[in-house]
Amino acid sequence: MTGPLRDLRVVELCDELGQYAGKLLADMGADVVKAEPPAGSSARTVGPFVRDIPGPNRSLDFWYHNTNKRSAVFDFENDDAGRERLRKLILAADVAIEDRSPGTLAALGLGYGALSSERPGLIYCSITPFGQDGPWARFRSSDMVGLALGGPMNMNGYDAEDAPGAPPIRGHGDQGYKTACHFAVMGILAALLHRDHTGEGQHIDCSMHEALNSTTEVGLPYWLYKRENVIRQTTRHAAAHRTEPWRYPAGDGRDVLVFGVGRDNASWKSIKAWFQAEGFGKQFDEPRFDDPRNRQPARGSPEAGEILAEVGRFFAAHTAEEIYRGGQERGQAWGVIRSPDETLSDQHWHDRGFFVPVKREGLEGAALMPGAPYVLSATPWELRRPAPKLGEHTAEVLSEAGIE
Amino acid sequence: MALPLEGIRVCDLTWVIAGPTATRVLADFGAEVIRVEHEQAVDPIRLGRPIVGDHPTLNNSGFFNYFNRNKKSVLLNARHPDGMDLLKRLIAKSDVLIENFSAGVLESWGLGYDELRAIRPDIIYCSISGFGHSGRDREFTTWGPTAQALSGLTLTSGLPGKPPAGWGYSYMDHTAGYNGAIAIMMALHHRNLTGEGQHVDISQVEAGIVLNGPAVLDGAVNGRTWRREGMPPGNRAWEPAVAPHNTYACAGEDRWLAIAVMNDAEWQALVRAMEEPDWALDPRFATNAGRLANQDELDARIEEWTSELDDYEAMELLQAAGVRAGVCQKPGDRFERDPQSRARGWWRMLMHPELGECEYDGVTPRLSKTPGELRSTSPLIGEHTREVLGEVLGLGEDEIDAAQASGALM
Incomplete structure (x- = not known):
């Protein structure tokens, strides 16, 4: 059995912000090629590392967010020939995902406008902190800065008696990036369903800021209907008025x-x-x-x-x-209230085959990591290959696409 | 303009938040989402605050309106044989059936996946439950906060030495809903390729565990847990370990600015933006290792600087210098003050019969040729019963009247 996206070829030009979108597609069968500069994606430098020894192929963060992808290296920022090879690869793909700041890839001739005239069926998704235009389009961001401006952070925090003067709190795990990627994938799939019927591709402008703006539950309704800001409370929902502890x-x-x-x-x-x-x-x-x-x-x-x-x-x-x-x-x-690692000892998840073994450099045997976010009966989630080493598939990717 | 999910009909048996979030996405992108409701077991969110007026009427909840725009509502009594018959006829005309009851409930109605497939062979059946439809604890149940606690999301949000702050809203209701929309659209693509439908089984807790994969791997590979001294690290960085990285109080009551310095160049930009105070030129702060080792002093010094400043002005100043900084915006700030959302036309207005003029967040992401759109407010309860029974199921007016009289439509 193979995944529901087995017919899709995807080129991903993403670092920390957009890489989870590529994973969501790759884990469901898409052939995702991660196009990396010669030094590798910056995501390879994010810890924790296997046994705390850094290295481009030892980041657990990278292992997790890049399952089922292949890696091909292109010197697209500095070298005309590398740029042309990458351009040809994208022109042979169904979907491109990128998370550079607005205009960066267009300046290299790799923007949607230049590519779509040659391949009208291309679905090209740009994931950015604030969207392609507007006064903050060039603001610099991070997961925390995104969660701050987008709104989730101001919902999380403490009652004064638990932590007087405490700030809004960021939940960890790059959740701002994750929400942006969930929206990016929803957009890509909606565009794909349109393309299934018409053959027509399009550009997708995915703003983390907007994705987070739509992801704060009661926060917005209380403002929109009551002009009240909800207040932060320890380990429970922000609310218009204090509520009982849970x-x-x-x-x-x-x-x-x-x-x-x-x-x-x-x-x-x-x-x-x-x-x-x-x-x-x-x-x-x-x-x-x-x-x-x-x-x-x-x-x-x-x-x-x-x-x-x-x-x-x-x-x-x-x-x-x-x-x-x-x-x-x-x-x-x-x-x-469990720590993420404590979920490994709950037998219910093993009954469902949720945790999957992964083998990689520096590891004796296999380690377990979370698997499918959804169980599809006919076209299940599958770990076909672990995260790629830097440039592991450059030659095979170029040869398959007939690129010299 | 065309909508990308035009022509897709969803029989929506969901309630509360996780399920309606999934169908909000599908409806925003153009699917015909028909919420099947029952007066004797009404969606509690129809009574959810904030409401407009003094008492809940089922149609005056701003909370319900937020999650259920662009949808239709049909009243059907599935406990009445004629109501069940109409529900089955609606399923036969639907591409997708989605529910977020506890595991086993739909089966007890005689609508397990095998029965659904007999009604509509290529049906895409999506269930969202706390623990999924298999495994020893499948009958356990969750609210959003339960799922957040069990998956590790609650513990990883907080200040060291304090109880967890957790998430101040049901992040996992939103996210389980997003996963539902994603899985359904993937299944629709597979159906386009093969004609085959399938069952999508979503566990809200699993959907939460996948959001902290690196922390699970750190446990599995390095034997390290987040339940240890100094963790969770509040708004300081976990990985990559960089400093300064925190929230800083600004002038005014409960005003905060998030600042993230990822490398030495950004640190130097921050120092220039602060006009090079003597303390910042201390060689202990010149390298990331030095800044991490002296983080308490570093954060206190930066907060001395921000505490005199307006948070939006400080953000503009730092961003102009190339420093990653953002105001911790409150809901009111997002609506009233945020120039980015205004400039992009994010807020939309529609007139609702009981709520009056309503503002809505827009549809994202933005598709250049087939963008999603806000077409209608949330439905009044049963607003589309006659329309759907007539236009979708082909019932005549007198048949609908008869069904009404029999108690099947309530």
Whole structure:
């Protein structure tokens, strides 16, 4: 079986900003050639590295974001012949993705305008921090700067009692770049479906700023309809007014997320039975706990206070994972706050074959990394090859395309 | 202009946020998205704040309007045999069926993938659930914050020595929705090649774990966890380790500027923009290694400089000098002050019968020949019941009246 994009040839001219878009296409079957300058993509210098030893083929960040791609080197910035070879390669492709600042590739004769006249079916996607035009088009950015201006960062932070004067907080993992790439791929696929019917290609102007602007949930509606800015709160949603905490410490020092205890009668019954089976909450049998309104913390009833206190004692006597599983087994959408690496020990993901082994330089055996973001029954995600070494496929790519 | 997904019909059984986000994207690009709703189990977002007016009416939620523009709404009672029959007829006329119920719910309606395929052989069936439709914990459920906690996104957002800040909104509802739109469009391309449909099974937690691949690999390869002293690093850089890289308080209440210096040349540009204060010429700050080793002092010095300045003016000054800097914009700033979004015509206005004049964010990315567009507000509940039953299913007026009288359309 092969992926749904197995008929697509893609040339990717991307570093940290756009490389995830190329991965999303490559992982679903597209033949993605990463065109790199002789020194290699700057993404190869981003750590962490295998055993912390830097090197162009040792970046774990690069390994992850460049699966299933091939690498071909072109001296397209300095050398006319290299530029011409790259131009020919793009003219033989279905899709080009680039993340240079606006106008950079056009100045080299590699912009959409010059290429599309020779290949009208080309889909050419430009991913930039702010879009191709406008007063900020030439602003310099980064993942954090993008998250700041785009809006997500101002949603994340702390209650004053947890961290007085704390700034808005950036979630890690280059999430601004990831969101930009999700939008880039949505645009490329929409353009591809149009091309399937008409043969017509087009240019796609993908702005990280706009992608992030559309990705802050309640933030914009509160401004657009109420002219209110939501306020940041520790480990929970930003809101117009302070809301109840969700995060509780467990006995092992880790945290769980709990959204109300026994809001409805069915879940109250099962949680009560769970607590009492372990010797907690004996008083919960008293009729005053039967009314769900008495159990809501926001109402400040003595019963709600007693429940919270008992929950605190129960949680202190259990590990976070026990509370998470116990709640879920009783129909509660509770969570446990895990570090990314801790997901590796959850057997559910192994049941689904989610983590995939990757072998590469400097590694004894194979290491596991996250695999499919979506499971397609007829055309599944597949790891066909690990991230390429710099220039590993230059000769074969040129020879396949008949380029000298 | 043509829309890229024109002619694609989506039978949309989604609710809350993750599913409607997927269909928002498809609708923005021109798909005919038909939300199938039921008065006895209404989408809670129809009651979601902010609302306009004193009480929720099902049609006055700005929150619902944000996620459901460009869509149609049909009332169908799937618990009524005639309602189920009409739902199956709608599925037969649809290219895509999407839902984000807990795993097993649609099967319990007798609409598992095999049954759907019997109704429409090339159907693309997309399910979005917390844990996916296979695996030992498939019946567990999530909200956006649960998925963020389980995937590692919550823990990796915060200041060292503090509880996690996490994400102040359901980032994973948005992102699971984007994954849904992506997977559906990939499946449509495969169908164009072969005529074959398929089942797309999305787990919201998996969709979160893939967003921190390098941190997982750092654990698998180097045995390192983010649960350690000094982590998460707040707004300082994890990788590549560079300094200065942080948010700095500016003049005014809760005003912050993000500054990212990635190399020595950018550091020198920052020093020039600050007019070369003596402290900045200290040789300890000349190299990235020195700046990393003295980061507390470095950040305090830079904040002394920014704290006197207006955040937008400081940003302009630094950007003119070639330094990566950006204001931490609040929602109101994004709408009222952001010149980039204004210049690009990002904000759009439509008139909604209960909400009045509504502003919307635009459609991105921008396709040069077949751009997505804002065509209609979110639908009133059941607004398109008669239209869809008539035009899509070919029912006559009296048949629709009969279905209405039987209780199938509620």
